[in-house]
Amino acid sequence: MSTSPAPISPAIVSIGEPLIEFNRPKEGDGRTWLQGFGGDSQNVAIAAIRQGATAGYITSLGLDWMGDAFLDLWKSEGLDASKVTRHPTAPTGVSFVTHGSSGHKFDYLRKGSAASLMKPEDLPHDYIVGARVLHVSAIGQAISKSARATCDAAINLARANGVKVSYDTNLRLRLWDLETARDAIHATCARCDILLPSLDDSQQLTGLSIPSEIADFYLKLGAPLVALKMGSEGALLAMPGRRIRIRPHHVTAVDATGAGDTFDGAFLARLLEGDDPETAARYANVAAALSTTGYGAVTPIPRKDAVLAALKAG
Helix, strand or coil: CCCCCCCCCCCEEEECCCEEEEECCCCCCCCCCEEEEECHHHHHHHHHHHCCCCEEEECEEECCHHHHHHHHHHHHHCCECCCCEEECCCCCEEEEEEEECCEEEEEEECCCCCHHHCCHHHCCHHHHHCCCEEEEEHHHHHCCHHHHHHHHHHHHHHHHCCCEEEEECCCCCCCCCHHHHHHHHHHHHCCCCEECCEHHHHHHHHCCCCHHHHHHHHHHHCCCCEEEECHHHCEEEEECCEEEEECCCCCCCCCCCCHHHHHHHHHHHHHHHCCCHHHHHHHHHHHHHHHCCCCCCCCCCCCHHHHHHHHHHC
16 A cells, blocks of 8 residues: 655755844943854744744755754754755854844844855755755845846745745845845745745835835735734734734733744744644744743743743733
């Protein structure tokens, strides 16, 4: 009796650049840094896994202690790194996070990183085709021309094979100018199935300020489902003919470094679990809030039981 072959891909495949993170706490001595892990695309994958989904990552690491540390992290988290490559000379990227009155600030050592050297011809086609969702971020597109071409090729492959495309408009103007970013990001918005922008980025990208108008803008571009993340103001879920305001979940926040990524991963995990978009967004909003109660992008990402408990407590 024959049996169906086991799937070769996790439900969510994320593509982009991981970054070793050094985070300086606000209440510290100014010289002490907490070493952690970052990179929006890998944060999304870990957030999804902690909510019960399966996820894998397409990227490249350096042959350095930082690359080794990521592989150890992903093994402990259950993230599939079977398609991650190691570059013989290029390093793993690094981010520094500091905190001030206006929130958290990022600085980077990432030029020429292993991930920035990814090429379209290196994509694992069957791995993408076997997934249910491909997650892409604008940061992955911005780190280099070859990385942008690789992300675009991955999107084309997913769309041609019925794989849903999830896209975060993460805007980093240190990586590209606003006009270039706007053109590339809006073109990608028109080709995605699940759009996950943040309010501050969207205001710069669209020139609009009102959340409902921003949601309309993205729907008109062609994105059928928009979850506009608004930080401490919650979120706005938009579909053609329908708007749902997701109220904020109040916590004592200390670091919002990975909050948007946590929302993304939790939202995708719950959609894949069968939640309707409103239920998934309410869950993701609570998960994102809980992630701001500790320092770093990965360490404070809550697990499913903590999110469900917070939802139950109201």
